[in-house]
Amino acid sequence: MQNVLIVGAGTGGSIILDLLQNLEFMNVNAIIDTDEHAPGIIRAKKQGIAYGMDWTSYLTDDLHIIFDVTGDKSVFAELLKARPAHTVLIPGSVANLLVRLLEENDTYIKRIHIEMHKQRMIFDSIEEGMVGIDEEGTVDFFNKSASKMIGFPIEEAFGRMITDVIPTTELPRVFDSGVAELNEEQILGNGLKIVTSRYPLFDSAGKKVGAFAVFKDITEVVALAEEITDLKKVKTMLEAIIHSSDDAISVVDDKGNGILVNPAYTRITGLTEDEIIGKPANADINEGDSIHMRVLKSRKPVRGVNMRIGENNREVIVNVAPIIVDHQVKGSVGVIHDITEMRNLMKELDQARTIIRKLESTYTFDDIFGGSSDIEISIEQAKLAAKSDIPVLLRGEAGTGKELFAHAIHSGSERRFNKFIRVNCSAMHSSKLEAELFGQESEVSQSGNGSTQGLFQESAQGTLFLDEVADLPLVVQARLLNYLKSGTIFKNGGTYPVHLSVRVIAASTKNLEKAMHEGAFIEELYYVLNRLSIQIAPLRSRKKDIPSIIGHLLVRLNQEFGMNIEKITDEAQERLKQYDWPGNVRELENVLSRAMIYMESGDAVIELIDVVKSLSSRENTEEEQILPEKSTLNSIMDEYEKTILETALRENTGNKSLTANRLGISLRSLYYKLEKFSLI
Template sequence: MQNILIIGAGKGGYALLRLFEQTDYLQVKGIVDIDGNAPGMLYAKENHIHTYSDWKPVLDENIQIIIEVTGKKEVFEELLSNRPATAVLIPGEIANLIVTLLNEKNRYIQILNNKKMIQELIFNSIEEGMVGINDKGIVNFFNKSASKMTEVAVEDAIGKHVYEVISQSELPRIFETGCTETNKELILESGTKIVTSRYPMINDEGKKIGAFAVFKDISEVVRLAEEITNLTEIQTMLQAIIQSSEDAISVVDEEGKGILINPAYSRITGLSEEEVIGKPATADISEGESMHLKVLQTRKAIRGVNLRVGQQRKDVIVNVAPIIVNDRLKGSVGVIHDMTEMRSLMKELDHARTRIRNLEFNFSFEDIIGKSEQIQFAVEQAKLAASVPVTVLLRGEVGSGKELFAHAIHSASNRKDNNFIRVNCSSQEEHLLERELFGYEKDGTSYSGLFDEVNKGTIFLDEVGELTIKTQAKLLRVLRENAFVRIGGTNSIPVDVRIIAASYFNLEKLMREGTFREDFYFQLNRMPIHVPALRERKQDISLIANHLLVKLNKEFGRNIEGFSKTAMESLLLYDWPGNLRELENIISRTMIFLEAQDRMIEEHHLPKSILSISGDESEDVQIGTLAEQMDEMEKKVLLNALRVCSGNKSQTAKKLNISLRTLYYKLEKYNLD
């Protein structure tokens, strides 16, 4: 540490004294001035710093730096001739320059602090919610509007994984893909319906450092129009939202003439203010009727109407609400969401899904491994089913391979060159599932469904036991008449499709309880096939395990030759409640943690949970980590709950007091779905 002596306690000396006090590597040994009331002297006394009226006695006290700020030439020259050889003498001019530079630095720091304060004020004042994550998915900014819409406190959000704050968040995917998404509708867990735009964050070096989303309540503009009682106030408040909105906004007066639009409106419709302001509300409509005029006639809000607007006939969804002031209709306000790009992306996604299905699902009976009597009997039944156009009902536990049987039947049938589509009947609500299956009609436009896509192919209805009575009736018509009706439509559409159904439920029990139609059951049960559980055919475990080993070697780039005798014995002793999926999961987890030089899977490589269950309970077996044991216990709880609820995932979620989304996440995590 360097000792400093300051000669002169005026403003300059005082400033330097304050400065050096803030450093860890400089120590003020003392300050000298003939005026005991100089600012520096008074400050030094208050802070227990040595003060002197003469500098000569102090020079002998190990001083490395002497700063002369008296401004007197004779003092400087005398100090120069009397200073120790090891001390550095800094003249007042240099000292003043240092003070000036430091003051300038402090001024800039103050400016930066003010700017930061203003930015934080703006960030927390805007109406749009904002949330950002880092490259690990951890929330690193979350403004007050986001807190209000999600009903999550800012302090509870910062530092948490984004899924803990917004479980439906797509930000981790945006970070991974690096692609921007705009104007995506989402319903938050708080019930707020929003439109969100998501962007990757990329630094100057082109490296992805996170992602952020900006979102807003899409009903906010309409709600303001319904609640505010003064049209002038409405216009003023709308202006603050309009300029930053990606959705088009337009306002008309009580006569239906335009009085306000935003830049997004001009971008979507291609119409300028001159072409809209003061003109009838029909000016932007290229196909359909003006919702502004309809709202002015009915005095009621209209939401979710499909129209085409502007010179380019863009597809949009329109929400319009009346503006009522003191019980008098003063006009209406509309919000237009551009659906052109979204629908184009949906078509591309559907096309991609079709191609993926055709590439992925190319399994045959050769992929069904096993020589046991039980599996061979099931395979022979399935081969017979493939040769005739009969409806097949696959019965068996979760993970036993029902979907593999469905693929094999399709691949061996005369429909093998056409589409095979799997539908999880338990993963969607009734109206969404029916729209996906049959398509729908709205405003004169027909939208196709999976039955259109799978025509002349095979559709696999997984978990039919979770279908509602209403959906069962509609599928019964397909089975009986080879035809269906779109949701919202009236015309019967012929279809040539083979249905393979599967269920873990006791369908006969469901019939007795009145939740499964008897006529639908008998239509499905033309060709029932029981797919045995893995514990019913343990003699096949060795064949299946080695088959999976070959497959996983290719996936992981490994060269594992097989299983040791003791490792295989452990696999044979375990009951495999998760069936084939659990077996594949255990082998893949084991392979991941093998050393590069390992060529065989030994017993000690297997998860401790398998060893403790499969081994002799009287032996002193090793237990796994707390996390491993907790995972194994959670998996058992899930399997037991599924059995109790006969495989009904909605009932299972309710019984476990978790959301259906969480249940699906955990089933996927443990390969139980």
């Protein structure tokens, strides 16, 4: 909870008071103004919030934020001088910006609530009953169709045990087994006969979080099936039901030719009965294969297939089941759900979530996945780092997630509400790097006009992430060292020190010890940065984390590609575990992206063949690469020697004596080489 003091109760102070009252993590201690009739004072009186004309008595140690919206520079100066050291003072200009951001955030939250309401309306309009439970067996989803069939009010069902609502339920058993059950007949307590499909629910980490059932009243259908023996009679008796359905329905005969469509089908596809009846089952398909033909061949139902159909190119989900009479396939029936509007709503919701995420600024420790001891140690070290302001050095190969760790440390610190700025030290031109970091003092005037701020000043009270810090020129290293020791910088061309509070996080893929011994990295800077060093293990040393990382990546890639990939097969995962991942997690993401691109339309599972194609593309690309332009024989030999050492250690499960014997070198030489390549 952040304690807040508002100084200035005019229009701006009133707006900030209203916005902060709606935020659970903000507590307004008091609002101050010299005018006791100011709008903000009047609102504070009505809401029971402390108010007054003098702010000095409210500058307590538990105060976190002060909003100065008086517009009086002298008041701001007095507040700046008198505030507790840890209290953040926000001037009127910044407060107005925060007001706009909070109003925009509130707008997007309202939009999300509207979209959630629309989705609830959609679920309540579906004829199938839907019931969901959590891991305790408590009902947490219950639509109108379910309430009507079961005879239990919606408002009374939520929060009740599922056995109280449906005594004959099998959902707890499905949750315990973790295995879906499709098209099971069941008789409810009121005698209604239904056909139901039950599914266990898993989160992105593979943990069971509940179970879900979809069911439909089949009392009339069963009664008819007992009397009807051929497809024509089925058509006659069911026509009235089919034509009254809001879902699009199409029926084909055993040859795959259309024999029946309902008005909803004509409405969704834009095709008339004459264009469908007697025509092959693929006449209405713009993208994908005929599910009717697949069902007629396999004699098994197919559900949840994404397709585009008709002249309007509508995006739909198709469920098709065979019609079997006297053990013979007489045709198939398809139920089509139009999801074009739902998909648009989901895209808007994803966009809103993305915008909110950007407003929240950064990643957190929840975005780091893995359960191996190496990554858990790195996460614990990073969480400790977040509690202090000392410099942090992140070390690891390219693609291991050093920037993700830097974001997480920032978001877990007290600086999380301020800027996080990343600098790629290897990408900036050395001639411009100093001015970019420290700013430029112009000779035009003494008042500061014409001068430019550097990234240090832009990240004041926040975090500056220096990626590939080993590539900084020595002169910039010296100036960085000076800041870390004194807390001050000098602009280029400036003569006066600028005092700043910036958290510095550095990262490097290079051997800093080697660079230090070669004179390319300042020794004292190395020891200052190395006070808290976090080594991030490469993916090849923690392959058991690959399944959880894949689950997280699939969620994000599904959103990015607009796909609905549900899982990856065990065989495909095993193939990924056999690969050594020189590009680490970043390369794994690229391989999954290529595998999704190779998949057929409508597929929901990444198979072994998709992974093999993707890895083959990666390996062929590697074979076609030529020697890097700036590589030398020494650097190539060092990389090769490091690879040999890593392989020998892995083969001997880390035993140093066995590794030295295997390589034919002394134990002392082995330790020297391991230290040289930062392998211990």
